[in-house]
Amino acid sequence: MSDKQRVRGRILPREKGAAPLDVVIAVMAFLAALALGASLLADRQAESWREGLAGRLTVQILQPEHPTSSRNLDTETEAALQILRGTHGILTVTPMSDADATKLVEPWLGADAMVKDLPLPRLIDATIVPGEHVDFAQLTTRLQTVAPDSNVDDHTRWISRLQNLANTIIYAAYAILALIAVATAAAVAFATRAGLEAHHDIVALLHQMGAHSGFIARAFEWHYLLSTLAASAVGAGLAAIAFLAAGGLEFAGVEPVPFLPPLGLNPQELVWLLAVPLVSAIIAWATARLSVLAVLREIY
Amino acid sequence: MIRFENVGMRYGPGPEVLRDVTFQLEPGTFTFLTGPSGAGKSTLLKLLYLAEAPSRGLITLFGTDLATARRSAFPALRRRIGVVFQDFRLLSHLSAFDNVALPLRLAGRKTDDYIRDVEELLNWVGLGDRMNAKPPTLSGGEQQRVAIARAVVGQPDLLLADEPTGNVDPEIAQRLIRLFGELNRLGTTVLIATHDRGLIERSRSREMRLVDGRLVELRRG
Numbered sequence: 001m002s003d004k005q006r007v008r009g010r011i012l013p014r015e016k017g018a019a020p021l022d023v024v025i026a027v028m029a030f031l032a033a034l035a036l037g038a039s040l041l042a043d044r045q046a047e048s049w050r051e052g053l054a055g056r057l058t059v060q061i062l063q064p065e066h067p068t069s070s071r072n073l074d075t076e077t078e079a080a081l082q083i084l085r086g087t088h089g090i091l092t093v094t095p096m097s098d099a100d101a102t103k104l105v106e107p108w109l110g111a112d113a114m115v116k117d118l119p120l121p122r123l124i125d126a127t128i129v130p131g132e133h134v135d136f137a138q139l140t141t142r143l144q145t146v147a148p149d150s151n152v153d154d155h156t157r158w159i160s161r162l163q164n165l166a167n168t169i170i171y172a173a174y175a176i177l178a179l180i181a182v183a184t185a186a187a188v189a190f191a192t193r194a195g196l197e198a199h200h201d202i203v204a205l206l207h208q209m210g211a212h213s214g215f216i217a218r219a220f221e222w223h224y225l226l227s228t229l230a231a232s233a234v235g236a237g238l239a240a241i242a243f244l245a246a247g248g249l250e251f252a253g254v255e256p257v258p259f260l261p262p263l264g265l266n267p268q269e270l271v272w273l274l275a276v277p278l279v280s281a282i283i284a285w286a287t288a289r290l291s292v293l294a295v296l297r298e299i300y
Numbered sequence: 301m302i303r304f305e306n307v308g309m310r311y312g313p314g315p316e317v318l319r320d321v322t323f324q325l326e327p328g329t330f331t332f333l334t335g336p337s338g339a340g341k342s343t344l345l346k347l348l349y350l351a352e353a354p355s356r357g358l359i360t361l362f363g364t365d366l367a368t369a370r371r372s373a374f375p376a377l378r379r380r381i382g383v384v385f386q387d388f389r390l391l392s393h394l395s396a397f398d399n400v401a402l403p404l405r406l407a408g409r410k411t412d413d414y415i416r417d418v419e420e421l422l423n424w425v426g427l428g429d430r431m432n433a434k435p436p437t438l439s440g441g442e443q444q445r446v447a448i449a450r451a452v453v454g455q456p457d458l459l460l461a462d463e464p465t466g467n468v469d470p471e472i473a474q475r476l477i478r479l480f481g482e483l484n485r486l487g488t489t490v491l492i493a494t495h496d497r498g499l500i501e502r503s504r505s506r507e508m509r510l511v512d513g514r515l516v517e518l519r520r521g
Binding site for chain 2: 008009010011013201202205206207208209210211212215300
């Protein structure tokens with residue numbers, strides 16, 4: 001036999017019966033990737049809400065409570081438009097037609113003829129010059145002189161509530177990721193202990209022959225690093241397919257969940273899912289190493 | 301130099317297996333350890349190859365007092381000892397070649413560096429044609445020869461063997477003893493635990509006998 005043909009055998013035999021651990025890790029990685037994807041979606045959605053609403057204001061002129069009132073909404077709206085156009089810092093002013101207002105309530109109330117009879121308020125959409133400050137209190141007072149039942153909404157309250165909602169989703173996702181990391185570490189620690197038990201004769205012999213603890217630990221940690229990397233890549237890959245499928249449905253015009261933001265991840269966000277197998281493998285590597293070193297410390 | 305001073309050993313709360321054992325092995329000596337089964341021979345070897353700590357007494361190994369030595373120094377001490385275990389302790393998933401090469405791998409040597417030495421040694425013990433065989437496919441005698449080759453391949457400072465000729469025919473036994481003798485001439489201290497009176501009688505080496513856990517010097521080599 002030539003030198004080249006002589007291949008060194010692995011110090012540890014190939015594991016048999018480790019499939020249950022691989023399944024557990026793959027499921028954990030799938031859930032972790034879903035949680036990570038949810039946090040990315042929440043972050044992206046919060047950003048789009050901020051972009052969509054920040055720098056805008058909406059003036060609402062309500063219908064008089066008594067139909068017999070002498071107030072004229074058209075006159076009030078026109079006067080309000082004049083005030084807005086003359087206000088420093090306002091960039092554009094766009095009154096919304098009755099048809100637009102009806103469209104806004106359509107998702108909740110339907111398109112029945114009855115909706116048209118509702119006392120819908122007049123809405124004026126205005127955008128603010130970026131970086132300019134508008135005194136909303138003063139603007140409200142001035143508008144109320146021409147339209148007593150009007151109010152100005154700069155959306156800050158709405159944006160902050162949406163931001164809180166997004167943050168809650170993001171922190172919940174992080175908490176789930178932390179729990180999954182702990183569970184993965186526990187599963188690997190358990191498997192490592194079982195592996196050490198199964199290979200006790202090999203470990204004892206290597207120890208006896210003067211192998212450093214690090215040498216023995218390396219044989220185990222590489223095994224768990226590679227098997228976790230493979231299993232978690234499968235789990236994260238399945239999650240990526242799920243997100244792509246959700247994106248595909250939206251692309252095809254199917255709304256998976258009404259009123260919820262799109263559930264598909266874009267390619268840059270999908271790249272983040274690669275972190276799941278990488279971090280899982282590092283957790284498995286560190287856990288296996290620490291477990292083996294702890295067991296070896298107990299041997300004389 | 302290896303020195304035992306008033307060494308006692310008990311497993312858990314049981315009776316003492318070794319009592320007040322005191323002896324010294326000078327470098328490059330050849331010694332037989334004899335005694336009836338259960339006299340404590342294997343326990344004495346375990347203390348020597350650092351598998352157990354003594355219950356009392358002092359052990360000095362290669363000039364290191366084990367009682368005060370740091371645990372981190374033990375692997376290096378263990379690598380200076382070659383052991384032929386009574387139950388061989390071969391790794392069943394590795395070939396005969398890889399089993400023999402194991403101490404060299406642990407010492408950090410590369411395959412190209414030791415391949416000739418290992419093949420030569422396996423030829424010497426009569427296993428040149430069984431290098432790629434896994435231990436489960438080897439006979440008891442063949443396994444024993446692999447275990448011996450593994451113990452001597454790194455030219456250890458101390459060679460300990462527990463009944464190393466128990467499973468081989470007299471011709472192979474003589475060959476193995478010659479191998480131990482060669483190693484001894486190169487400077488290795490050899491201690492062989494055996495029941496084989498013929499082996500001991502043919503040699504003029506020192507003999508220590510364990511009786512009920514106490515050591516009796518029978519013959520100075």
